[in-house]
Amino acid sequence: MTHSDQKNSSAAERLLLLQSHLVHGDSNVATGVRDLAEERAAASFNVVDMADFFAGGKEAADYMRTAYQIIRRDPILYLSTGSPFNDTQLQEREKTMAQIRRYVEISRNMKDPKQRAAFELAMNIYSESFSMRIYVHEMLFKQSFLLNGTVEQYEEWKDDIESWKCIGCYAMTELGHSSFLRGLETTAVFDRETDEFIINSPTITSTKWWIGMAGETATHTVAICQLIIDGKQYGTFWFVVQLRDYAAGRLMPGVTAGNIGPKAGRQGLDNGWIQFNGVRIPRKNMLMRWATVTREGKFTQAPHAALSYAALIPERLSCLFATANMCGQAATIATRYSCVRRQGPKDEKVMDFQTQQVRLMPAVATVYVCSVVSRVMMAHWGNMTSMINDQPEEFLRLLSDVHAVSAGFKAVSTWRGSEVLEMCRRACGGHAYSAHNALAGIIGDWGVVTTGGGDNIVLTQQTAVSRHAACIYCAEVVF
Amino acid sequence: MTHSDQKNSSAAERLLLLQSHLVHGDSNVATGVRDLAEERAAASFNVVDMADFFAGGKEAADYMRTAYQIIRRDPILYLSTGSPFNDTQLQEREKTMAQIRRYVEISRNMKDPKQRAAFELAMNIYSESFSMRIYVHEMLFKQSFLLNGTVEQYEEWKDDIESWKCIGCYAMTELGHSSFLRGLETTAVFDRETDEFIINSPTITSTKWWIGMAGETATHTVAICQLIIDGKQYGTFWFVVQLRDYAAGRLMPGVTAGNIGPKAGRQGLDNGWIQFNGVRIPRKNMLMRWATVTREGKFTQAPHAALSYAALIPERLSCLFATANMCGQAATIATRYSCVRRQGPKDEKVMDFQTQQVRLMPAVATVYVCSVVSRVMMAHWGNMTSMINDQPEEFLRLLSDVHAVSAGFKAVSTWRGSEVLEMCRRACGGHAYSAHNALAGIIGDWGVVTTGGGDNIVLTQQTAVSRHAACIYCAEVVF
Numbered sequence: 001m002t003h004s005d006q007k008n009s010s011a012a013e014r015l016l017l018l019q020s021h022l023v024h025g026d027s028n029v030a031t032g033v034r035d036l037a038e039e040r041a042a043a044s045f046n047v048v049d050m051a052d053f054f055a056g057g058k059e060a061a062d063y064m065r066t067a068y069q070i071i072r073r074d075p076i077l078y079l080s081t082g083s084p085f086n087d088t089q090l091q092e093r094e095k096t097m098a099q100i101r102r103y104v105e106i107s108r109n110m111k112d113p114k115q116r117a118a119f120e121l122a123m124n125i126y127s128e129s130f131s132m133r134i135y136v137h138e139m140l141f142k143q144s145f146l147l148n149g150t151v152e153q154y155e156e157w158k159d160d161i162e163s164w165k166c167i168g169c170y171a172m173t174e175l176g177h178s179s180f181l182r183g184l185e186t187t188a189v190f191d192r193e194t195d196e197f198i199i200n201s202p203t204i205t206s207t208k209w210w211i212g213m214a215g216e217t218a219t220h221t222v223a224i225c226q227l228i229i230d231g232k233q234y235g236t237f238w239f240v241v242q243l244r245d246y247a248a249g250r251l252m253p254g255v256t257a258g259n260i261g262p263k264a265g266r267q268g269l270d271n272g273w274i275q276f277n278g279v280r281i282p283r284k285n286m287l288m289r290w291a292t293v294t295r296e297g298k299f300t301q302a303p304h305a306a307l308s309y310a311a312l313i314p315e316r317l318s319c320l321f322a323t324a325n326m327c328g329q330a331a332t333i334a335t336r337y338s339c340v341r342r343q344g345p346k347d348e349k350v351m352d353f354q355t356q357q358v359r360l361m362p363a364v365a366t367v368y369v370c371s372v373v374s375r376v377m378m379a380h381w382g383n384m385t386s387m388i389n390d391q392p393e394e395f396l397r398l399l400s401d402v403h404a405v406s407a408g409f410k411a412v413s414t415w416r417g418s419e420v421l422e423m424c425r426r427a428c429g430g431h432a433y434s435a436h437n438a439l440a441g442i443i444g445d446w447g448v449v450t451t452g453g454g455d456n457i458v459l460t461q462q463t464a465v466s467r468h469a470a471c472i473y474c475a476e477v478v479f
Numbered sequence: 480m481t482h483s484d485q486k487n488s489s490a491a492e493r494l495l496l497l498q499s500h501l502v503h504g505d506s507n508v509a510t511g512v513r514d515l516a517e518e519r520a521a522a523s524f525n526v527v528d529m530a531d532f533f534a535g536g537k538e539a540a541d542y543m544r545t546a547y548q549i550i551r552r553d554p555i556l557y558l559s560t561g562s563p564f565n566d567t568q569l570q571e572r573e574k575t576m577a578q579i580r581r582y583v584e585i586s587r588n589m590k591d592p593k594q595r596a597a598f599e600l601a602m603n604i605y606s607e608s609f610s611m612r613i614y615v616h617e618m619l620f621k622q623s624f625l626l627n628g629t630v631e632q633y634e635e636w637k638d639d640i641e642s643w644k645c646i647g648c649y650a651m652t653e654l655g656h657s658s659f660l661r662g663l664e665t666t667a668v669f670d671r672e673t674d675e676f677i678i679n680s681p682t683i684t685s686t687k688w689w690i691g692m693a694g695e696t697a698t699h700t701v702a703i704c705q706l707i708i709d710g711k712q713y714g715t716f717w718f719v720v721q722l723r724d725y726a727a728g729r730l731m732p733g734v735t736a737g738n739i740g741p742k743a744g745r746q747g748l749d750n751g752w753i754q755f756n757g758v759r760i761p762r763k764n765m766l767m768r769w770a771t772v773t774r775e776g777k778f779t780q781a782p783h784a785a786l787s788y789a790a791l792i793p794e795r796l797s798c799l800f801a802t803a804n805m806c807g808q809a810a811t812i813a814t815r816y817s818c819v820r821r822q823g824p825k826d827e828k829v830m831d832f833q834t835q836q837v838r839l840m841p842a843v844a845t846v847y848v849c850s851v852v853s854r855v856m857m858a859h860w861g862n863m864t865s866m867i868n869d870q871p872e873e874f875l876r877l878l879s880d881v882h883a884v885s886a887g888f889k890a891v892s893t894w895r896g897s898e899v900l901e902m903c904r905r906a907c908g909g910h911a912y913s914a915h916n917a918l919a920g921i922i923g924d925w926g927v928v929t930t931g932g933g934d935n936i937v938l939t940q941q942t943a944v945s946r947h948a949a950c951i952y953c954a955e956v957v958f
Contacts, residue, residue: 265919
């Protein structure tokens with residue numbers, strides 16, 4: 001065979017091979033599409049009905065379908081490379097902020113509030129870093145005004161928050177303390193002369209740490225501080241502090257803040273640190289729905305100690321949704337892979353091996369359980385927050401119960417989530433080691449969830465104490 | 480207070496704060512050093528004796544101490560930034576290859592073979608990406624010549640391998656098949672006319688995939704291929720193929736290879752893919768210790784089917800060492816953190832909480848167990864390989880037993896490793912989410928270990944089958 005013959009023959013073989021990919025013939029390289037179609041056709045239930053049920057009904061499912069279509073057709077919302085796996089941290093952050101701006105623009109022009117809600121949900125499912133930013137701003141920051149601010153305070157800030165003119169973060173955790181919140185060290189000292197609070201970070205350990213969007217983006221924060229009046233300490237309360245100016249994002253006088261640096265996941269979110277050095281804010285920047293400080297420096301107590309942390313309840317409940325969402329993505333990837341991956345002497349689908357089924361069926365079940373519980377609990381919380389102005393006593397009556405239950409659900413669902421993600425990873429074999437399989441990234445993102453937003457061990461203890469008290473109460477009332 | 484007063488007062492406060500860090504006073508920011516010293520002093524055993532035991536005796540421990548000192552004092556071996564956490568994949572790879580070159584240079588000039596071995600071990604512990612490269616080249620590639628090559632073949636290649644003139648990789652896994660090795664598709668067709676084998680990747684799924692150092696570095700590979708003579712298939716055997724030239728690392732004619740892309744961990748190792756298109760190699764490049772093909776194309780069978788995979792036995796045994804090493808690093812980080820991190824109403828060390836102890840004590844125990852078992856098994860394997868030339872029958876007699884045992888140890892230790900790493904991560908609370916805590920990186924690196932190098936589920940089945948057969952044998956002999 002001459003060199004030229006060999007070259008022609010190789011080229012011809014290569015063309016045949018390429019053709020076999022395109023026509024889905026019986027070459028083993030093209031079985032994937034057919035295998036998946038077969039599996040879908042073999043379902044013992046109506047797949048569309050199940051998708052509708054999963055979304056919370058046919059109407060909700062249709063809104064979600066429209067929302068995904070909007071994302072897919074938008075050149076800014078939809079990542080042009082299909083994934084962030086090749087991006088640097090900086091690139092991912094730029095793309096995520098571009099998504100936020102585009103999302104606000106589209107959302108503002110949507111007439112149908114149900115479509116708007118579905119659009120937000122779809123974006124949160126689509127991008128983890130997007131969802132964390134939305135979450136910090138709209139849930140932690142905005143809900144702090146709703147739950148801890150007066151009606152007037154909420155009204156004052158609402159428009160700037162909803163338009164993202166001001167970008168908010170939620171400064172609770174400090175370098176030295178997180179699980180033991182009473183140990184937080186940042187101070188807010190009342191200055192009677194000027195009717196201001198002076199915010200200070202008195203030690204290195206009092207540095208606000210891990211604060212989402214504090215690294216580069218946030219113009220404002222709600223910061224939890226030890227309230228001090230005339231040298232006396234009154235406990236921790238929330239204060240609104242401007243971090244950066246609107247014009248160019250420059251740090252305000254007395255504020256030092258920066259990036260946390262490289263981390264396990266969610267590279268698109270700028271977790272940061274903040275130090276306050278004699279930052280003066282007007283007295284009205286203390287959130288005063290429950291506890292108040294008057295012009296004269298007179299303090300009145302909040303009716304319920306847990307109120308300061310009320311915004312953490314939706315954070316904990318959102319972990320149920322996050323478990324359903326992240327495990328849902330992982331189970332989808334692992335299950336599809338198992339239906340198209342073939343191995344063994346008869347070239348079986350690996351899904352046909354029992355060892356694969358015992359890992360993936362419980363993973364899928366977890367997704368459905370967490371999805372349903374999440375929907376029920378979120379509806380309950382929605383009802384509660386709608387009472388806050390007209391029936392504050394009823395809101396307060398329900399608060400400690402939902403606090404205990406949400407803490408327990410958060411711990412149990414996120415621990416279970418870790419197990420499910422690892423099972424799905426293993427079910428994908430060696431190919432889960434590629435970033436393009438997405439599971440490594442999901443597991444990286446998930447790294448913070450069992451310890452952040454309340455350490456699971458601390459939370460389950462709180463749930464246990466509360467349930468124990470409830471048992472004793474029942475026993476005393478009934479017998 | 481004037482602006483100037485305030486400025487002076489802030490500066491004075493800041494100086495006091497800095498001073499408190501330096502003098503280890505009673506400010507809570509400087510308790511770490513004291514807390515660790517206290518814990519160390521309180522040990523109920525002699526810490527140096529324990530370190531000696533852990534290293535395998537006082538002599539071995541002293542060699543390791545010297546080795547670590549060499550690393551720490553060398554500006555190339557020791558990462559100047561202290562860690563690779565801020566490096567890109569490319570930077571990490573460049574630094575790792577610089578470490579390899581420096582390591583070869585230092586190692587070559589070491590007179591004492593025990594010091595040389597300790598130096599290699601210390602480097603492997605110090606850098607995971609370094610260790611993977613050393614491992615691919617010296618264990619998988621070089622041992623393939625030792626275990627599957629003739630004495631002459633081993634002698635022919637030994638010097639170039641040891642000097643790293645040729646850089647080797649180990650091309651076993653293919654895109655379509657890994658656990659089912661008999662399904663591998665790469666072919667080696669004997670050409671009687673030219674006394675050569677022609678190596679081909681006949682399908683996309685036959686592409687060699689995940690091959691460590693194939694992406695950018697390796698000049699040669701041992702590749703497992705279906706041996707075909709006169710159209711008849713004889714099973715899988717190993718062939719040495721040159722991938723790149725020595726002068727500039729250019730791919731050889733007929734070889735296409737590249738990087739796998741972003742992945743979960745071990746960014747410093749260039750996992751790659753290889754396709755062969757009619758690559759011709761001389762007949763003597765088939766490794767012929769056990770099976771042979773003569774000049775006339777006559778094939779003689781290997782005495783033992785598992786021989787092709789003998790180089791996988793040290794790979795599996797090395798997982799015991801890897802578990803001890805990686806869990807050892809994780810347990811050290813988490814335990815030290817728990818001794819200096821304070822939380823709670825009495826500012827307790829978190830190590831004093833029972834919930835922390837039940838996570839960390841089993842982690843530490845795992846490290847000791849795996850370390851001891853690893854040392855015993857590696858000594859056993861060392862004895863076996865020293866028999867290979869003089870007592871090949873004895874080597875073969877022991878092979879299937881050690882294959883079954885190593886498979887079981889690999890699965891059990893790496894599964895346990897996953898649990899321990901996750902426990903250690905959680906024990907560090909939110910701070911494990913920072914890349915600088917190192918646990919996220921270790922968990923990323925670990926991602927491949929339960930499925931790569933033999934999927935744990937497949938391996939435990941092999942162990943079970945072998946032990947079952949052994950039971951039946953015993954029952955028949957005894958009763």
